[in-house]
Amino acid sequence: MSKTPQAIRGTQDIFGPDAEAFAFVVETFERVRKLYRFRRVEMPVFEKTEVFARSIGETTDIVSKEMYSFEDRGGESLTLRPEFTAGIARAYLSNGWQQHAPVKLATHGPLFRYERPQKGRYRQFHQIDAEIIGAGEPQADVELLAMADQIIRELGIDGVTLHLNTLGDGDSREAWRAALVEHFRAVKDELSEDSQERLEKNPLRILDSKDRRDQRFVADAPKIDQFLSDDARAFFDAVTSGLDAAGVKWTRAESLVRGLDYYRHTAFEFIPDEGSEAAGKLGSQSTILGGGRYDGLMESLGGAPTPAVGWAAGIERLAMLVGEKRWPSIDDFPIAVVPIGASAEETAQYISSRLRRGGFSVEMAFRGNVKKRMQKANSANAMIALIFGDSELDQGIVKMKDLESGVETEILLPNIPDDIVGYLVEKVEAKKAASL
RNA sequence: GCGAUCGUAGCUCAGUUGGUUAGAGCGCCGGUUUGUGGUACCGGAGGUCGCGGGUUCGAACCCCGUCGAUCGCCCCA
Structure with missing residues (x-):
């Protein structure tokens, strides 16, 4: 084109109805988060690279190829945050927020991932985020999920369901992972190319592969339930019965796993129902809100073992689903x-x-x-x-x-x-x- | 990183098998009673057809490259 500079690929200038919908999501989040007594926290948009590398997992796609990293003038490697959780964990440790534990935190803002942009996915995108740190009780999971459910409801979004799974505690998860590797390795040659890769890198991900060649073997793959310890099972039962009591609808998703290394126990995503209007608006990006329990994360940053659970939701994705049924004000x-x-x-x-x-x-x-x-x-x-x-x-x-x-x-x-x-x-x- | 489609006024698009001054709607500006809107009518501004190269007597149209966009794969919010 001419000399006029263009916006960077994957960034967006939001204006008009889209900007109003965006603001409506943030306003609703801020209002509901106060009802649940989550405290507002602000953090830097960039951190030392190791904050993300150590907590998210070196082998994940986010760390291995999607981070915006650069050296500052002192030669230190810094990274624009690709997610909130790692930075919040770091802030918790650096500021001694143990004194407030258990602490409920909420924030929102821009995040950066070097990915190929497409519908509902950008290089600079925005999330709302909620975390409960220092609470190992299943009631924390329930409260966190109830808030997510209420926010989506108050945004006027229909046809979205909470998909819930447990990854068990550390031992359960490892045993399950080993069994999955064994199961899929036996049929490795018949798996899709992508899944053969995943077998080494991230075997849990094979479970939600979209490739038909994989799905045949997913059906009879080992289930996490077979490997759950008594404690892990009791924990999950407490979460589900708590959700029922709170009036939050959910469905069990045995093959739902989360991509990042630090997740344990509860894992969940809010996903549009198949064939719903919401599903159509989102294209191939299905998850609008996702999270789980990350009891191991603090240790990876050098802190004491600290139970925690949290979620994040894409503001752009939520904004795409916001209805126009707001009452005139x-x-x-x-x-x-x-x-x-x-x-x-x-x-x-x-x-x-x-x-x-x-x-x-x-x-x-x-x-x-x-x-x-x-x-x-x-x-x-x-x-x-x-x-x-x-x-x-x-x-x-x-x-x-x-x-x-x-x-x-x-x-x-x-x-x-x-x-x-x-x-x-x-x-x-x-x-x-x-x-x- | 891979694949597909696409790039013509501010926006949404049309442009016949390559042929002369590239069009429409909306929007914008002005006018139809210079103190009264929403409808209608009239007029106007605005484009080196993304950029670069090639084929041709001649390219918005064909070919190559490049940049960008969109959608999908991977991954994820």
């Missing part, structure tokens, strides 16, 4: 202020400012002739316009036009906030009632 209908003439424009600033300080959104039309200003009022979605020039101001009034009915009434200047606001609130309430 008073902010959707600004008051249009339409001054005519220079002295009226000054008064318009005064009136606008009073209305805004009173909590009402105001669109002030200050360009072009009256016709242009009225067009502006209309395209701003205003329901009422305040129109006034010298002749009105001399009389100490403004004209209030109902833009739906076209009816104009006169308002005395001193009555401006109250009369207008009362009129507008009434109209919005009527709209709300009509939309129910």
Whole structure:
């Protein structure tokens, strides 16, 4: 193209309805997270590379080929965060947050992964994230999942189900993994090329392969349930019965595994139901929220053994699913202020400012002739316009036009906030009632 | 890293087997009562057809390369 610089591949400039949906996801998250008493935490977007390399696992794709790493001027290797959990764990250890344990943390922001962009996947993407650190009880898992469920529900997203599995404790997981390797190695030549790779690198992943050649052998593969210790089984039972009590719908997904090394016990993903509207909107990216328990992570960063559980969800993916069934709110209908003439424009600033300080959104039309200003009022979605020039101001009034009915009434200047606001609130309430 | 499709006005796209000044809708600006919008009518601005090279008398159209986008595989939110 020309000399104008382009945005970097896999990054996006979000504007308009997409940006509104994005903000709606974040606002909903912030509101619900307070109901569950999760505390807000802010962290750097970059860390020493070892923070991610050691915790996520050297052999995972994220660490081996998807990190944005660079050397700073001191020659130290730094990395833009590819996920939240590792950085939160590091912050927990560096700041001695053990003193707050068990601590419930929530954050959101940008993450970076050097991947091929496609629908619902970007190189800079955004997540909301929730973690409970220092709690080994299954009740922590339940509360965390209940919050996830409520957020999705309050976003108006339907047709999404919680898929739940357990990976057992460390020993259970290792025994299961060994049995899986043995099972698949016997038929290695008949597996897909990808799965032959996975056999060495990440055998659990063969279980959710999309390749038909693999699926034949997945059905009779060893199940985690055969390897669960009594404790691990009791833990999982407590999680599932807790979810039932909390009214969170879930389904068992025996072959659900998570990619990263640090997961133990509970693993879960919220996935659109097959054939649902949500599934169609997401393309081949199916998971909108995923997480699990990571009891081993703190040790990999040199901390004391610390149980923890958490999840993260892609804001862009959630935003794609947000419905338009939001009730009309008073902010959707600004008051249009339409001054005519220079002295009226000054008064318009005064009136606008009073209305805004009173909590009402105001669109002030200050360009072009009256016709242009009225067009502006209309395209701003205003329901009422305040129109006034010298002749009105001399009389100490403004004209209030109902833009739906076209009816104009006169308002005395001193009555401006109250009369207008009362009129507008009434109209919005009527709209709300009509939309129910 | 691999594969497929695609790149024409701000946006969505049309452009017949290569043929002369490249079109439409929407949006934008202006006008149809210079103090009144949503509908309608009129006018206008805006494109070296992603970029570079090649074939040809002639390329938006064919070929090669390159950059970018989209979708899928891997992986993942």
